[in-house]
Amino acid sequence: xxxxxxxxxxxxxxxxxxxxxxxxxxxxxxxxxxxxxxxxxxxxxxxxxxxxxxxxxxxxxxxxxxxxxxxxxxxxxxxxxxxxxxxxxxxxxxxxxxxxxxxxxxxxxxxxxxxxxxxxxxxxxxxxxxxxxxxxxxxxxxxxxxxxxxxxxxxxxxxxxxxxxxxxxxxxxxxxxxxxxxxxxxxxxxxxxxxxxxxxxxxxxxxxxxxxxxxxxxxxxxxxxxxxxxxxxxxxxxxxxxxxxxxxxxxxxxxxxxxxxxxxxxxxxxxxxxxxxxxxxxxxxxxxxxxxxxxxxxxxxxxxxxxxxxxxxxxxxxxxxxxxxxxxxxxxxxxxxxxxxxxxxxxxxxxxxxxxxxxxxxxxxxxxxxxxxxxxxxxxxxxxxxxxxxxxxxxxxxxxxxxxxxxxxxxxxxxxxxxxxxxxxxxxxxxxxxxxxxxxxxxxxxxxxxxxxxxxxxxxxxxxxxxxxxxxxxxxxxxx
Amino acid sequence: xxxxxxxxxxxxxxxxxxxxxxxxxxxxxxxxxxxxxxxxxxxxxxxxxxxxxxxxxxxxxxxxxxxxxxxxxxxxxxxxxxxxxxxxxxxxxxxxxxxxxxxxxxxxxxxxxxxxxxxxxxxxxxxxxxxxxxxxxxxxxxxxxxxxxxxxxxxxxxxxxxxxxxxxxxxxxxxxxxxxxxxxxxxxxxxxxxxxxxxxxxxxxxxxxxxxxxxxxxxxxxxxxxxxxxxxxxxxxx
Numbered sequence: 001x002x003x004x005x006x007x008x009x010x011x012x013x014x015x016x017x018x019x020x021x022x023x024x025x026x027x028x029x030x031x032x033x034x035x036x037x038x039x040x041x042x043x044x045x046x047x048x049x050x051x052x053x054x055x056x057x058x059x060x061x062x063x064x065x066x067x068x069x070x071x072x073x074x075x076x077x078x079x080x081x082x083x084x085x086x087x088x089x090x091x092x093x094x095x096x097x098x099x100x101x102x103x104x105x106x107x108x109x110x111x112x113x114x115x116x117x118x119x120x121x122x123x124x125x126x127x128x129x130x131x132x133x134x135x136x137x138x139x140x141x142x143x144x145x146x147x148x149x150x151x152x153x154x155x156x157x158x159x160x161x162x163x164x165x166x167x168x169x170x171x172x173x174x175x176x177x178x179x180x181x182x183x184x185x186x187x188x189x190x191x192x193x194x195x196x197x198x199x200x201x202x203x204x205x206x207x208x209x210x211x212x213x214x215x216x217x218x219x220x221x222x223x224x225x226x227x228x229x230x231x232x233x234x235x236x237x238x239x240x241x242x243x244x245x246x247x248x249x250x251x252x253x254x255x256x257x258x259x260x261x262x263x264x265x266x267x268x269x270x271x272x273x274x275x276x277x278x279x280x281x282x283x284x285x286x287x288x289x290x291x292x293x294x295x296x297x298x299x300x301x302x303x304x305x306x307x308x309x310x311x312x313x314x315x316x317x318x319x320x321x322x323x324x325x326x327x328x329x330x331x332x333x334x335x336x337x338x339x340x341x342x343x344x345x346x347x348x349x350x351x352x353x354x355x356x357x358x359x360x361x362x363x364x365x366x367x368x369x370x371x372x373x374x375x376x377x378x379x380x381x382x383x384x385x386x387x388x389x390x391x392x393x394x395x396x397x398x399x400x401x402x403x404x405x406x407x408x409x410x411x412x413x414x415x416x417x418x419x420x421x422x423x424x425x426x427x428x429x430x431x432x433x434x435x436x437x438x439x440x441x442x443x444x445x446x447x448x449x450x451x452x453x454x455x456x457x458x459x460x461x462x463x464x465x466x467x468x469x470x471x472x473x474x475x476x477x478x479x480x
Numbered sequence: 481x482x483x484x485x486x487x488x489x490x491x492x493x494x495x496x497x498x499x500x501x502x503x504x505x506x507x508x509x510x511x512x513x514x515x516x517x518x519x520x521x522x523x524x525x526x527x528x529x530x531x532x533x534x535x536x537x538x539x540x541x542x543x544x545x546x547x548x549x550x551x552x553x554x555x556x557x558x559x560x561x562x563x564x565x566x567x568x569x570x571x572x573x574x575x576x577x578x579x580x581x582x583x584x585x586x587x588x589x590x591x592x593x594x595x596x597x598x599x600x601x602x603x604x605x606x607x608x609x610x611x612x613x614x615x616x617x618x619x620x621x622x623x624x625x626x627x628x629x630x631x632x633x634x635x636x637x638x639x640x641x642x643x644x645x646x647x648x649x650x651x652x653x654x655x656x657x658x659x660x661x662x663x664x665x666x667x668x669x670x671x672x673x674x675x676x677x678x679x680x681x682x683x684x685x686x687x688x689x690x691x692x693x694x695x696x697x698x699x700x701x702x703x704x705x706x707x708x709x710x711x712x713x714x715x716x717x718x
Binding site for chain 1: 581582584618691694695696
């Protein structure tokens with residue numbers, strides 16, 4: 001028997017933003033509690049108040065340097081509603097879609113190759129000094145080169161549509177501020193075949209890993225849950241840019257179906273807890289205990305009826321067949337799902353590049369002003385909700401952001417605990433490799449911790465003081 | 481005074497001037513750019529920002545108000561003078577909240593462009609004053625974010641001298657001096673988006689905002705996207 005221990009993994013590495021994990025072990029080395037803490041605070045919901053409505057898509061994208069486009073577009077969609085525009089001109093809608101597919105592609109590639117591939121290629125227990133992109137480049141230069149070039153392609157698409165690779169200004173309320181010049185379109189078309197080949201190879205890599213490690217995948221951070229995403233309104237297809245809300249339970253039965261996302265607040269509620277800056281959303285119909293759900297690539301594979309691009313659709317069918325058509329709850333399968341989406345994005349980019357609407361000149365629509373708008377998009381990490389109210393002076397009076405990582409808060413914590421119990425319980429000596437297992441589980445969700453923390457004034461923050469034996473000495477709480 | 485033109489030099493270059501011209505006016509005609517922020521074509525000269533400071537026969541003067549004289553020897557683009565200009569521009573950044581990444585004037589902003597021209601890669605020397613002034617968005621077509629004001633007074637002169645309205649004026653003294661409207665707020669003035677004072681190029685920064693046009697000009701086609709401030713004047717000189 002040993003003394004109770006508190007193990008801290010801080011910071012969690014190869015994720016976007018800053019977080020830490022705490023694990024309490026009792027005297028018998030059993031895991032009592034394991035939690036993911038988000039230790040940074042952003043507060044965009046508060047300081048966007050008072051700013052002018054057309055500034056919002058440009059300001060809020062500064063939440064993130066990895067997927068700013070998702071915030072840019074979600075905010076722009078909300079502002080479309082506020083300026084009274086429900087249907088964008090085709091050029092504007094397609095330019096925004098092109099931007100978004102470029103964004104999802106480059107973000108997924110970054111995640112898979114740069115952040116997660118070291119774990120998958122070298123093993124979760126590999127020496128820490130090996131688990132990085134440089135070792136991937138050394139071990140497999142061609143794979144590393146493709147990772148860099150695929151990411152570059154996605155970023156070039158973003159630059160062509162938003163003006164900059166990071167933090168551009170393309171989407172404006174009611175439309176877009178540019179179209180796609182023919183020379184730029186032709187340049188992308190010369191690269192698209194290669195991108196598709198590479199996306200298929202990357203998909204095979206992720207698929208083979210998942211199927212070859214079936215036992216690990218089934219036992220690693222695998223637990224039943226509900227799943228939620230947007231799907232295309234008319235037929236339930238995967239749609240990363242626009243759609244209606246759909247949520248299914250662990251058996252695949254619908255909980256939310258065909259819901260206009262303007263009404264998200266009628267089905268979702270956000271809970272706060274004392275030990276995290278991140279909120280815990282749940283589905284109201286199921287209550288705060290059972291109403292948690294997951295979002296992201298794997299959830300989208302579970303909620304979508306099919307994918308409307310042929311190659312990705314075949315891959316989607318294969319992934320669904322792996323669980324007999326039932327929802328897939330295994331955290332590590334997210335990498336496979338993510339690579340299906342990369343292929344889908346490449347197919348969609350090709351489709352759009354061949355569409356003359358991208359060279360249209362009708363860029364902005366106008367309508368009658370409203371005071372409230374909701375924009376929802378499927379960001380790389382999952383469903384992203386932006387909700388604003390704007391007064392008659394064009395100033396924001398209210399902002400609520402539910403980002404993908406926030407949706408996944410409970411899921412990530414469950415994955416952390418699941419892996420901690422399975423890999424740490426009963427172990428007297430805890431190795432760095434064991435702790436990396438927990439990071440691998442978090443990483444699979446590709447969390448963006450810097451996007452997720454805005455609950456200023458809503459959170460009863462609590463500080464707990466433990467003695468060397470893990471006994472609770474004191475608590476201090478700040479009421480909401 | 482004779483109507484005959486005369487010659488003086490700027491950084492050793494002979495420059496032709498007409499009687500009554502300031503150093504800056506003659507320099508502009510000759511294709512020599514002297515940096516400036518408070519001066520604007522069509523408005524009376526003010527000599528306020530001092531970014532146009534040059535050495536004229538050894539004396540520091542504001543080029544926008546100092547008359548050119550025959551045989552004057554002007555020093556403009558020396559490291560010493562540009563270093564002082566950089567300090568002045570840096571102080572403007574520190575006095576206000578100039579968050580270029582989220583400002584709709586970015587790419588069209590003269591302050592930002594001047595910082596680039598003067599190689600001000602990052603402000604470092606002075607403490608930020610971080611003003612917290614309320615945004616005045618009361619007018620249906622115009623908003624005023626005085627956290628971005630550099631007190632150049634261009635809007636004041638344009639409103640008084642061109643529009644004949646006197647919408648804007650200074651309030652406060654010393655470091656507290658700032659531009660304000662002659663009314664409770666913009667909605668209680670007779671400001672109109674068609675006023676010269678409100679036009680896109682009178683305010684050199686993002687302080688006077690014409691509503692609902694922000695970010696409509698794509699990156700790449702904004703005023704300073706493809707060149708340094710002053711390039712248009714310099715292009716006159718081959």
